[in-house]
Amino acid sequence: MNEKRERILRIRDLSISFKTESGHVNAIRGVNMDLYKGETLAIVGESGSGKSVTTKAIMGILANNGTIESGSIEYTWYDEFTGEKHTEDIVKMSEKMKQKEIRGRKIAMVFQDPMTSLNPTMTIGKQIMEPMIYHYHKSKEEAYKEAVELLNLVGITDAEKRMKNYPHQLSGGMRQRVVIAIALSCDPYILICDEPTTALDVTIQAKILELIQDIQKKKNLSVIYITHDLGVVAKVADFVNVMYAGKIVEVGSVNEIFYDPRHPYTWGLLSAMPDLDTDDTELYTIPGTPPNLTVEVKGDAFAPRNQYALNIDLRLDPPMFYLGGTHRCASWLCHEKAPKVEMPEQLKKRILKMKKEAEESGN
Template sequence: MSQREKILEIRDLNISFKTGNKNVKAIRGVNLDLYKGETIAIVGESGSGKSVTTKAIMGILAKNGSIDSGSINYTWHDEKTGEKITKDIVKMSEKEIQTEIRGRKIAMVFQDPMTSLNPTMTIGKQIMEPMMYHYGTSKEEAFKKAVKLLEEVGITDPEARMKNYPHQLSGGMRQRVVIAIALSCDPYVLICDEPTTALDVTIQAKILELIQDIQKKKGISVIYITHDLGVVAKVADFVNVMYAGKIVEKGLIDEIFYDPRHPYTWGLLSAMPDLDTDDDELYTIPGSPPNLTQEIVGDAFAPRNLYALNIDKRLDPPMFKVEGSNTHEVASWLMHPKAPHVEMPESLKKRINKMKKEGAINA
């Protein structure tokens, strides 16, 4: 296997938001690595910190948000000299991020295309604009490239579509346009924030295939943010499971789906809809996520964890490496050598065996 090239490295990232007289600790010590050409997924319930993490990468945190500590190191090769450059996005000014990073090196596809597109501008103009802004591309050249991009994202009669406004397109087509805009400056990293949530299932599958095809052709790295483990199974190489602003389990896709170790991951997998199940009701994780305006003592998941130990109420668990793996890590005291042995629920074991038989991952 050739040497993997690290393109993005997040270390000990802590982010908080001021709301009224309270401070919400939204991100608590996140560590994340992304390599060239690979896909990572960040999964977890709403409010777990998935989108905040990626907005920090793009430098688009809300005005009441601040990065309290940590680094987001982004590495690329200079277009002219080929020299390797690493910069910490946290230390860059808004102007530097806007001219060097956002859209140009790292682009983002949001969940709802209507909030990303300008309703008063033709889609052609919206695809051309980033190229003209970042690279000084001529109008004629930008027009040609925009038509080609529309073709690449599967829009028929692209030249005619250049004159359309967003409201004249279907939801699926609008999402394709958003992807074309994101790709217009040939970014190295594409962040997809729930890119198929607003679409029906058949269009959803086509959009996921489209992103994978583009990734193979262009060799870009992709970060998926989703709460849908079905999507993760189709697209990801690595998975990061987030809970209450922290990554609680990370590993290769097979490790997370076939050998999950954190009780929260067990809950997420158990809650996946399954048409062939004998159960009348869909599993839900008991309780609700913690209030992040209050200081969390111990493991944030402890109040919802059926397998919580006494230590969980006092100390936040570190990341434990899973024996025999260089990639699988779990933030749970159950992984401590002295912890009692706990088996995953029988119903989840059955489900995992079934997934193995069906080859559910990346099929």
């Protein structure tokens, strides 16, 4: 981790709503988030918690029925010629500017399913070359040479031959490598990975994660991972943002979140991780369902599912409580006057086991 951390992305009070047949969905409700140069931030939470919507807003690719109601997404970069520092609010940028300056060029995204990202009618080579020609006006010869280098970088053998292949001629793992090559083709500063290994089998998953980490080190990239897989988070993240019902409910370093979680929702997520050594016959699941965001949420959105909920949770939304270091948590249980509530005993045992394993492996 960098000694002098340089913030590259700053999101403040971001609120996003969608018009649907069921009504107005308040999908993102006042999100604050920071990403620093060279670091990896993981955003975790159940499906529908707002992880992907947040990152699509960063890319400027919200669906047509989505509206940014308030907030800012400030992106900082240095001019490649003058070295001058610039900070710009992506929310205020025109569609044309987002297309020209942000998407693919400064911020790139690797999606969950490579087949939805690749054009089945175009060769792999053409798809990698296209962003370089569009953004940097490179000649076809130059773009071709760099595309071959990128295919080698992402671990595709016989790169020249693969340039002529179509997506259906490659395996799932190779297609995802191609998607990563396309994402890297314009040397972005930020790489957003939206569940990048979900569609792949376990052995390929590990290789893709290692590949992204290797490239991150080589290029000093800042990476945002969107995932519900806490096993992936433990492997790749420096910092973690836990999301629930369109809000960030806990923030901290990977050690703070895994070894000292404070929000009952984070307790639930960690308890639901599969574990071969557990005595339980059934996998833990968080009771209840996420709230309906077409209705205004009163108090803490997690309260109806929270066995530790206090009276105040039903009336007031908790603020972020500072817990030391980089650790913050939006739960009334963190208030100095709140009753002392311990995490579940089974989770305590699991955390002790994770700590022991980490110490033994030297992490």
